[in-house]
Amino acid sequence: MKIALVGYGKMGKAIETIVEAQGDQIVARLEEKPTKKNINEADVAIEFSTPQTAFDNVVACLELGIPVVCGTTAWLDRLPEVEKICSHVNGAFIYASNYSLGVNLFFEINKRIAQLMKKYPDYTISLEEIHHTEKKDAPSGTAITLAEEIIPIYHMDGWKLSSDVSSSNQLAIEAKREKDVPGTHTVLYNSEVDQIEIKHIAHSRKGFASGALVAAKWLVGKKGIFTMKDVLGL
Incomplete structure (x- = not known):
């Protein structure tokens, strides 16, 4: 699986460590808005950025046809807009406040x-x-x-x-x-x-990172708006 990390802070680096151990591939490490040029044909994007950039990052991925797993918090006043855009482009999107x-x-x-x-x-x-x-x-x-x-x-x-x-x-x-x-x-x-x-x-960020990766693998190939309840069958 080819993964784009959108936001390359502490969570992005924690996810990278697990991805490399599991044999998947990081094809983009972005601290800027995703584009067709820099997303490098990723199968899925995992977005952990900032409240100020999350909306634009998620929308950009959806419009590029890239499924998005988003864990950035404090921007959810715009979540209904993202859900509307996801439905319009027939995309795939998961938001969770915590992926552990x-x-x-x-x-x-x-x-x-x-x-x-x-x-x-x-x-x-x-x-x-x-x-x-x-x-x-x-x-x-x-x-x-x-x-x-x-x-x-x-x-x-x-x-x-x-x-x-x-x-x-x-x-x-x-x-x-x-x-x-x-x-x-x-x-x-x-x-x-x-x-x-x-x-x-x-005890560490590893639980958050591994859960986000589980969600990303689950999301690939699907269409719609999901939560971790869907991923875990709860």
């Missing part, structure tokens, strides 16, 4: 526990995420996904960073930045007598 296979299982666990805990109003629910100091967005896309799975179950009025919460019916997310933390996400249920937590701790 463990995190995607964690998403499913999160929903199940929220459904269970909703019956017990003595517990107050909140989220905490910790990432490295170079992460550009807060809260993380993964924390937002966790929150958006909980909010409809609890009939809450959306989420806010813990410093901005103005209502008891808003889900508080505390975002911490610490050196060399790939990603830790915790959902907390706290009462006067005890606390219940579910937590996912990433």
Whole structure:
């Protein structure tokens, strides 16, 4: 499989290491907008760039007929536009806030526990995420996904960073930045007598990178708009 890395930062380099070990081929390492000339006839593009460039990168790949796996966060106000363009060009596209296979299982666990805990109003629910100091967005896309799975179950009025919460019916997310933390996400249920937590701790970027590569291999040859639930059969 010939892969174009669109965005060649820490995630791009982590994906490159796994690709080379598995015998696939990186045909482009781009820090600029993909074009017919620089995409080098890739079978699939894996996009981890910046919130400012992700939309243009994804659209360029779709218009070139290249399936796209996108993991850039904090640009999702334009996701409906990408989905419309993907359908118009009969392309293939996956977006996920986190490609780790463990995190995607964690998403499913999160929903199940929220459904269970909703019956017990003595517990107050909140989220905490910790990432490295170079992460550009807060809260993380993964924390937002966790929150958006909980909010409809609890009939809450959306989420806010813990410093901005103005209502008891808003889900508080505390975002911490610490050196060399790939990603830790915790959902907390706290009462006067005890606390219940579910937590996912990433030990390295390898889990994110390997999941993105699994998604890329799955996407080749398909048409449509997909999520990691489709990739994993969840």
